[in-house]
Amino acid sequence: xxxxxxxxxxxxxxxxxxxxxxxxxxxxxxxxxxxxxxxxxxxxxxxxxxxxxxxxxxxxxxxxxxxxxxxxxxxxxxxxxxxxxxxxxxxxxxxxxxxxxxxxxxxxxxxxxxxxxxxxxxxxxxxxxxxxxxxxxxxxxxxxxxxxxxxxxxxxxxxxxxxxxxxxxxxxxxxxxxxxxxxxxxxxxxxxxxxxxxxxxxxxxxxxxxxxxxxxxxxxxxxxxxxxxxxxxxxxxxxxxxxxxxxxxxxxxxxxxxxxxxxxxxxxxxxxxxxxxxxxxxxxxxxxxxxxxxxxxxxxxxxxxxxxxxxxxxxxxxxxxxxxxxxxxxxxxxxxxxxxxxxxxxxxxxxxxxxxxxxxxxxxxxxxxxxxxxxxxxxxxxxxxxxxxxxxxxxxxxxxxxxxxxxxxxxxxxxxxxxxxxxxxxxxxxxxxxxxxxxxxxxxxxxxxxxxxxxxxxxxxxxxxxxxxxxxxxxxxxxxxxxxxxxxxxxxxxxxxxxxxxxxxxxxxxxxxxxxxxxxxxxxxxxxxxxxxxx
Numbered sequence: 001x002x003x004x005x006x007x008x009x010x011x012x013x014x015x016x017x018x019x020x021x022x023x024x025x026x027x028x029x030x031x032x033x034x035x036x037x038x039x040x041x042x043x044x045x046x047x048x049x050x051x052x053x054x055x056x057x058x059x060x061x062x063x064x065x066x067x068x069x070x071x072x073x074x075x076x077x078x079x080x081x082x083x084x085x086x087x088x089x090x091x092x093x094x095x096x097x098x099x100x101x102x103x104x105x106x107x108x109x110x111x112x113x114x115x116x117x118x119x120x121x122x123x124x125x126x127x128x129x130x131x132x133x134x135x136x137x138x139x140x141x142x143x144x145x146x147x148x149x150x151x152x153x154x155x156x157x158x159x160x161x162x163x164x165x166x167x168x169x170x171x172x173x174x175x176x177x178x179x180x181x182x183x184x185x186x187x188x189x190x191x192x193x194x195x196x197x198x199x200x201x202x203x204x205x206x207x208x209x210x211x212x213x214x215x216x217x218x219x220x221x222x223x224x225x226x227x228x229x230x231x232x233x234x235x236x237x238x239x240x241x242x243x244x245x246x247x248x249x250x251x252x253x254x255x256x257x258x259x260x261x262x263x264x265x266x267x268x269x270x271x272x273x274x275x276x277x278x279x280x281x282x283x284x285x286x287x288x289x290x291x292x293x294x295x296x297x298x299x300x301x302x303x304x305x306x307x308x309x310x311x312x313x314x315x316x317x318x319x320x321x322x323x324x325x326x327x328x329x330x331x332x333x334x335x336x337x338x339x340x341x342x343x344x345x346x347x348x349x350x351x352x353x354x355x356x357x358x359x360x361x362x363x364x365x366x367x368x369x370x371x372x373x374x375x376x377x378x379x380x381x382x383x384x385x386x387x388x389x390x391x392x393x394x395x396x397x398x399x400x401x402x403x404x405x406x407x408x409x410x411x412x413x414x415x416x417x418x419x420x421x422x423x424x425x426x427x428x429x430x431x432x433x434x435x436x437x438x439x440x441x442x443x444x445x446x447x448x449x450x451x452x453x454x455x456x457x458x459x460x461x462x463x464x465x466x467x468x469x470x471x472x473x474x475x476x477x478x479x480x481x482x483x484x485x486x487x488x489x490x491x492x493x494x495x496x497x498x499x500x501x502x503x504x505x506x507x508x509x510x511x512x513x514x515x516x517x518x519x520x521x522x523x524x525x526x527x528x529x530x531x532x533x534x535x
Contacts, residue, residue: 009049017042025228027235031258036086040079047075086261093260099311099318105264106304108360112370114409118361119337121403123445126412127167127197127336130398131158132420134169134195137202141193145204148173148190151180155215159240160197160334160341161293163247167197167336172241172249172275174216181218188212188276192241192249211249211275215239223251226278227271231255234282237267240294249275252292255282265303267367270295285367293341294364301343301362302328305369309347325350326357329379331399340365344402346379347371355381356430359402374409377433381482382411385433386426388482389499389528390415391489395423402430406453414441427452434501437526455526467521467532472496474516488512490531498522500531508534 020041026034095102129137135158142154152173160169172192175181188210195202215223227236237254244250251273257266270288273280288295309326310318317323329346336342341364346356356378362369377385383397400411409430414422415438422441425448429435435456439448472492479488486502488509498520502509512518519535 009046012049013042013046016045022225025224027228028232029235031261032235033086033262036082036261040082043078044075090260090263093263095307095311095315095318097315099315102264102307103311105266105307106301106362106367106369108305108308109368109370110373112361112372114372114374114404115407117370117372118404120407121405123449125165125167125198125336126401126403126445127160127334128401128412128414128422128425128445129169129195129197129200130333130414131160131169133200133414133416133422134158134197134202136420137195137200138169138171138193141202141204142173148204150176151184152176152189154193155241157241158195159242159294160336161242162336162339162341163194163243164245165339169195169197170241170243172211172214174214176216178218181216184210185212185217185221189214192243194243205247207249207276209276213251213273213275213278221278223273223275227253227273227280230280231271231282234271236271237300238297242291242293244289244291251275252294254295254297265300267296267300288365290339290365292365296362296364296367298332298343298364301364301367301369302332302345305345305347305360305362310350322350328360329356331379333399333401334364335361335401337361348378374430376409376430377411377428379411382428382430382433382436383413384482385428385436386413386415386438388480388487389426389436389438390424391480392478393423394418397426400428405449410452427456429456434530438528451527455524467523468525469519469521469535471517471519472498474512474514474518476514477512486510489528497528498531499528500534504531505534 020038024034024038026032026038029035135156138154138158142149153176155171155174158169158171160167170192173189175184175189190210191204191206193202193204212221213223213226214221217223220226223239235256235258237256240252242250242252253271253273254267255269255271257268258264267285269282269284270292271280271282272292283289285295306327313324318325326347327350329348332343332345334341335344343362343364344359346359348356356376358371358373360369360371379400382400386397387395395415395417398414398416400413403410403412405427411428411430413426413428415424415426417423424438424441425445426436426438427448437452437455439451474490475493476491477488479486488500488502490498490500492498500509520531521533521535522529522531
């Protein structure tokens, strides 16, 4: 009888464990917290089935109150013991004891030369469209295909890649729900959408054979389930959708390893999976095909760069003295160079003083990373300065692109309206974010650049010293606060616009009124003239 009960308990536990594994897909890997939760649940199921002798439910409450309850008491002991073991292991593997190892998670070349390394910007290959704008264009293409829009929806992945020297974003279609999957499962997903990040050209690429292994597919064709049953011990990173040089679609899935339990994450390689056939192959990081652009995700690179900046002088220094402690700024963007996609982000001091010490470029395929030392404005200060130029329109600035313009580091931003449409381009001097020029986007990026170069010539000493004096009558005056500094915007009776910081004359500017005549001094004519002095 006892053997029969034991067999039943084992069969029930295995059955429930398989169903749970099928639904939740935990990795069979002790460095994953999902594995430990899965294991503990199996233990709990096994011990609780011991309450049901031969599954006679009339005896359940009796078993709870008799000596069998003592057996069940071991469950919380096991849970607490495993929890404590994981906490202790992670503590001894944490930066408290291993700060040097954390600071070396990523190798950063600190001798980067911006002018030598970053080529002069080529506006024919500049990715002006961000992800949000690309999504709008992609959705618009899908809306023109009524036979597809009722069955599929556009994924929000929009991976930015270098495709045959063109910078594009690519995203697949997905099954639009449970019933739509069963209707279309034999043919699969019909295609994917590409959006050119330079020109804005978007198109739906239809496939001869549909993609069947997708995140929205069901049962064995579900991407995550297919991966788990083929690689039961692997820990997967966030998947990316890419196409090779012939336009064939693939899922790119990084494989992850940890120290301890889910700490000190690192990429070991990628699994490249064909969504049409389901065939896949794992590559080590040193042997990944060059057409693959996304191996290291942005969050991991930011995490490792922050550990480098935080712990290179030890754990205690990261908390108390904070000598030479630096960190990334709040945002990041992508740029494309040498057939690879790079992550760009600024580096600022730990005290967040609204200025950058330099910036980082990190190759998202190889993790090669260079730090360019260059004091200048933090990206959000540049965004606020650009928005301030047109503050009456309530445009919102995109996170800037960093470009080499005439050998100088320059921020390029898009200014969008409430509908997310790009209305203006802004160029901002990295070293002095108050030097900003905005241009209507309908005139093109080349015109925006010419306006900037004509009006912000910081290297010309003769122009720097030459001051133009002019008497104007104020037609309109408004003010705005940018990074804690009051900026005044003046329009004269000839409809010329001016901009003046409160620092120029704090005793006069707040009291200026419409209709008042004043004398101003400035260095260059501009769409919005930067006032240097008010008389």
